[in-house]
Amino acid sequence: MANPALQLIKGSLLEEERGRLRELYEKYGANVYGRCAYLLKDKAKAEDAMQDVFAKVITHHSGFRAEASPLTWLIKIATHHCLNQLRGERAGWRGLFERQERSRPQGHGGEQQMEQREVVRSLLARFDPETQAAAVHYHVDEMTLEEVAALLGRSVPTIRKRLENFATLSGQELRNDA
Amino acid sequence: MLEHLPELKLRRLHAGELAGTDGSDARGHLSGCGACRDRLLALEQEALRFQAEIPFERFSAGVQRAQRQSRPRPAQWLTPVAALAAALLVVVAVGPPLSSRESGGRIKGDRSKRGAEVELRIASPAGQPQRQASPQAPEVLSTGERVRIGFKPGEYRYLTAVSVDEQGVITPLYPETGASLPVNEDGATHFLPGSLEFTGQGAERVIVVLTERPLEVEEVKRAARSAYDAAHGDVLRMPELAVPGGQFHQTLLKP
Numbered sequence: 001m002a003n004p005a006l007q008l009i010k011g012s013l014l015e016e017e018r019g020r021l022r023e024l025y026e027k028y029g030a031n032v033y034g035r036c037a038y039l040l041k042d043k044a045k046a047e048d049a050m051q052d053v054f055a056k057v058i059t060h061h062s063g064f065r066a067e068a069s070p071l072t073w074l075i076k077i078a079t080h081h082c083l084n085q086l087r088g089e090r091a092g093w094r095g096l097f098e099r100q101e102r103s104r105p106q107g108h109g110g111e112q113q114m115e116q117r118e119v120v121r122s123l124l125a126r127f128d129p130e131t132q133a134a135a136v137h138y139h140v141d142e143m144t145l146e147e148v149a150a151l152l153g154r155s156v157p158t159i160r161k162r163l164e165n166f167a168t169l170s171g172q173e174l175r176n177d178a
Numbered sequence: 179m180l181e182h183l184p185e186l187k188l189r190r191l192h193a194g195e196l197a198g199t200d201g202s203d204a205r206g207h208l209s210g211c212g213a214c215r216d217r218l219l220a221l222e223q224e225a226l227r228f229q230a231e232i233p234f235e236r237f238s239a240g241v242q243r244a245q246r247q248s249r250p251r252p253a254q255w256l257t258p259v260a261a262l263a264a265a266l267l268v269v270v271a272v273g274p275p276l277s278s279r280e281s282g283g284r285i286k287g288d289r290s291k292r293g294a295e296v297e298l299r300i301a302s303p304a305g306q307p308q309r310q311a312s313p314q315a316p317e318v319l320s321t322g323e324r325v326r327i328g329f330k331p332g333e334y335r336y337l338t339a340v341s342v343d344e345q346g347v348i349t350p351l352y353p354e355t356g357a358s359l360p361v362n363e364d365g366a367t368h369f370l371p372g373s374l375e376f377t378g379q380g381a382e383r384v385i386v387v388l389t390e391r392p393l394e395v396e397e398v399k400r401a402a403r404s405a406y407d408a409a410h411g412d413v414l415r416m417p418e419l420a421v422p423g424g425q426f427h428q429t430l431l432k433p
Contacts, residue, residue: 025234027193030227048379050240055242072186088381129410153407
């Protein structure tokens with residue numbers, strides 16, 4: 001009797017996971033990589049960080065799918081991951097920002113927006129983790145105070161206070177988003 | 179007030195996430211705003227640059243590698259500990275010899291229980307001299323270094339240890355499931371069985387809880403989750419867990 005031929009079973013876990021990963025790559029890869037590159041200012045580190053973020057997505061895929069805005073969730077995770085990584089590198093990041101202050105900014109919103117992104121980034125090391133995350137989401141992602149507060153699970157007054165502290169150093173005034 | 183579409187909204191539109199009124203408002207704005215159309219075009223170009231720089235196969239391989247590195251901790255421990263769950267802990271005679279201890283980490287929490295101490299002992303794979311993690315600062319680990327948890331229970335009778343990484347993954351260390359391990363005080367420092375290798379990157383906080391009565395591991399995990407949330411995910415700033423007894427915290431910075 002002949003051996004049965006090997007069959008490719010459609011919908012196998014491996015195939016499904018690969019399809020999911022490709023969709024994530026095409027839809028969100030550039031966004032996550034962009035955030036990691038913006039904060040880490042190092043292509044290799046940004047790629048590693050991006051991979052870590054997507055590994056987390058694959059692991060917690062059901063939660064990811066339940067998000068109202070998967071992109072917002074991904075940007076939050078990527079920001080958090082990179083800020084943590086920079087804190088882990090401790091002494092490195094303050095000097096890194098100063099050394100690379102003149103490097104070409106990565107942004108797409110015209111000169112003024114790129115300048116703002118760089119000012120925000122160069123000041124992050126002087127603030128606590130929550131203020132860092134709030135400043136990035138507010139000034140770089142241009143989320144409203146309410147959106148930042150909801151994303152970080154804090155009250156609007158708390159986030160406003162954090163951003164006002166940030167504004168004293170950065171000169172970035174709070175917008176009137178009402 | 180922003181006169182253009184906010185950055186994240188534009189990105190969501192590009193990713194096909196904006197539907198309903200939000201989507202139609204955004205598209206309405208785009209039809210009359212050349213600057214925002216340019217920004218949307220720039221997002222297209224950004225995506226193309228990204229895909230040229232990091233092709234899917236490379237991306238996929240990297241994500242799978244990252245997944246392997248961040249698998250739940252039990253598979254990463256070098257010595258299985260589950261079988262020890264119900265056992266009374268004794269001094270462990272395996273592994274590299276331990277040099278004399280310096281000052282151990284003091285237990286915080288219930289101040290009336292004096293005499294309890296915890297320390298983390300770190301050994302390199304190359305057999306270099308062991309060192310004790312300083313309780314005053316995060317301990318930087320090098321590749322391949324292993325950690326052992328030493329303790330002197332004082333008047334406490336039960337021990338539970340968990341770790342929390344910066345992604346918020348909480349891993350029960352000793353025991354892995356069930357209730358705390360019973361421990362005995364005999365004036366000596368005891369070491370938990372096995373050495374631990376922390377894989378992945380970033381910071382990870384080890385928390386050892388000593389109590390008079392046994393705690394369920396799940397109770398300690400829940401308290402660790404609350405503390406992680408209270409610190410907004412910064413494991414370097416986590417408060418004490420809301421559990422009875424005394425506790426020891428040490429943050430490790432993984433290579």
